Every structure is written in structure tokens, then in C-alpha cells.
Amino acid sequence: MEIFLKTISSINDETRLKILYFIHINGEVCVCDIENSFEMIQSRISRHLKILKDAGFLKVDRRGRWAFYSIRDPLDEFRQSILKEISCLDIQVPMLNKGCKNG
Amino acid sequence: MEIFLKTISSINDETRLKILYFIHINGEVCVCDIENSFEMIQSRISRHLKILKDAGFLKVDRRGRWAFYSIRDPLDEFRQSILKEISCLDIQVPMLNKGCKNG
DNA sequence: TATATATATCAAGATATCTTGATATATATA
DNA sequence: TATATATATCAAGATATCTTGATATATATA
Numbered sequence: 605m606e607i608f609l610k611t612i613s614s615i616n617d618e619t620r621l622k623i624l625y626f627i628h629i630n631g632e633v634c635v636c637d638i639e640n641s642f643e644m645i646q647s648r649i650s651r652h653l654k655i656l657k658d659a660g661f662l663k664v665d666r667r668g669r670w671a672f673y674s675i676r677d678p679l680d681e682f683r684q685s686i687l688k689e690i691s692c693l694d695i696q697v698p699m700l701n702k703g704c705k706n707g
Numbered sequence: 708m709e710i711f712l713k714t715i716s717s718i719n720d721e722t723r724l725k726i727l728y729f730i731h732i733n734g735e736v737c738v739c740d741i742e743n744s745f746e747m748i749q750s751r752i753s754r755h756l757k758i759l760k761d762a763g764f765l766k767v768d769r770r771g772r773w774a775f776y777s778i779r780d781p782l783d784e785f786r787q788s789i790l791k792e793i794s795c796l797d798i799q800v801p802m803l804n805k806g807c808k809n810g
Numbered sequence: 811t812a813t814a815t816a817t818a819t820c821a822a823g824a825t826a827t828c829t830t831g832a833t834a835t836a837t838a839t840a
Numbered sequence: 841t842a843t844a845t846a847t848a849t850c851a852a853g854a855t856a857t858c859t860t861g862a863t864a865t866a867t868a869t870a
Binding site: 682 | 708711712716718719721724788793796797798
Binding site: 737738739742749750752753754757769771772773774807 | 845846847848849850
């Protein structure tokens, strides 16, 4: 129940839906890529990424001073069905705008 | 997007999950059945039923002075997958306690 | 070693959601 | 017709969530 509600509340926010979809179509990105693409302040992005990660949608890979976020793989069937549904929503996300000189 | 968020926010609440699951296993029930089974005040139940109905999970059938709520049928694939996931959660709901002389 | 960069976290104010109690409306019954 | 019952809706206070700006931490570079 708590895990289910954590999963649901994580996608109950327009900003997080956009971030999740953005990562879904762009693959692995770092925080400042999202920061620059969406033109949102970093603390806001970081907070939403943490929520999506804790809800089981994202994983992080820290390399150097960067944190690279991507869709967790494998994703269980329920989260997959959610992601599929989100993909059908015609969400407007910005182009990827790499904001830092990473690898 | 708005419809998706309305669907998601409707299940982002423990009380509504319980009510939805309760209707799922008991079939058609009226508001006072839920009121008596859950021992919650009527305005609270009414509000949550409206949210679940507006989100596409429930339908109402008004007969006499009663409003009978049940799972909307047919239910689209996404809401079905949500309902299926909720069914696996081992949610504790009270026994059906009919609180009014209907039917 | 000093500085710059990337990220995470916290506090405070703003906004949204939930619960309760009061009230309005519609229908059934005396 | 008057009263009781079932339900919906509203206002107000309580609680949760979101955004911003400040700050802490870790790593890379000069």
C-alpha cells in the first residue's frame, strides 16, 4: 500500500511527468541537462528526480561530479504500463540542451 | 494530460483506494452502505465517490433516494491495470454492513 | 591548496487537498 | 402536507505538497 501510493504520488505532478517522459525519450541525462532543457532551478529538478527514483522509475549513476539519471531497467509490469500510458499523452517537453561539459 | 492526472490523483489517497477496492469486491453499493461499513461521515464518502466517478473508475445509478455506485463497465485497459494492481495490495477493508433499507 | 562546478538538502512561504460540520435538495413515508 | 431519509455541496481549519533561495558536500581544475 505505501509503495503503491509512493509510486502513484510520484506521477501525480505535471513537472515530474515531463521529466520522466523527457528521460524516457532521451535516455541517460544528468541533472544539469534537465536544468538547462527545462529552464528550472536545480533544487526543483533534484527534488523531483529523487521522488521519481524513490518511486522506482529512475536509477542514478554517479560519475565524477555528475549524477546521471535514466529509466530503471528492468521495470516491473505496472510501472511499464504507466510509462506506456504517459508516452501516449502527447506531452510537450523541450529539446535536450546539454548544459555541462560531461562525457 | 489533465485526464491522466485526474485519474492518477483520484487513486493517490488511501481512503479512496479502500473505497474503490471495497466496491470492486462487493459490487454495487449505495453511499450509506459505505458510510456504515467504514464508519466515516457521509460528506467524506460522497466527496471521494465523486472524485472516483469523475476519474472514470465508478458509475452511479440513482434509484429512489439512493445512489448506487459500482465499477464502471467497460473499463479501459489502463484503469483495469490499476484496479488489478490495487487488488494485489492486500488492502484491509471492512465487511459490507448495509446501513439502509434499500433494494 | 584554492576555486569552480554539479548536486542534494533544508527552511519558509504559497498552493492544493483532506476532514469535519452545516446546510440544501430530492424522494419516500406517516 | 409534514417529516424522515439519502445524498451532494459548501466553508473553514488542518495537513500535505510544491517552489524558491540559501547552504552544504563532493569532485574536478587552476
